[in-house]
Amino acid sequence: MPEPTGGAPLLAAEYFESYSVVGLLAVVGVLFVAVAFGAGRLLRPVVPTQEKFLTYECGVDPVGEGWAHTQVRYYVYAFLYVIFAVDSIFLFPWATVFAAGGYGWATLVEMFIFLGFLTIGLLYAWKKGVLTWT
Helix, strand or coil: CCCCCCHHHHHHHHHHHHHHHHHHHHHHHHHHHHHHHHHHHHHCCCCCCCHHHCCCECCECCCCCCCCCCCHHHHHHHHHHHHHHHHHHHHHHHHHHHHCCCCHHHHHHHHHHHHHHHHHHHHHHHHCCCCCCC
C-alpha cells in the first residue's frame, strides 16, 4: 500500500498528539489544585490571633530555645539505611537483566563488585564501632 503524501508530517502529528494528552492532563491537574486552593481561601475563616502565630509542637507550649541537640548516630543509621535501600533498588533491575539471555557472566561480575564495595563500607562502619548502640 503506498504511503500518503506527506508521510513525515503525519508521523509528527501522531507524535505530538500523544504528548498533547499528557499536556492536557497536566493542565487539568494544575487547574484542579488551583481551584481547591482558591475554594479553601474563600471558605476558611480568617481570624488572626496571637496564639495562632506561636510555634506548636504536639500540644505542648514552646519553652526555651528552638535548638535541640541530636546525637550523630541517628544520622549514621539513616545514612546506612539509605545505602542499603539504594542497593536493593539496584538489585531488581539487575535481576531482570541477569535473567535475559547473553548478559549472564558480565552482570554477575558487576553485581559482585557492587556488593563488594557495599561490604567494604559495612565492615568499615562496623570496625569504627558505628553499628554498636550505646
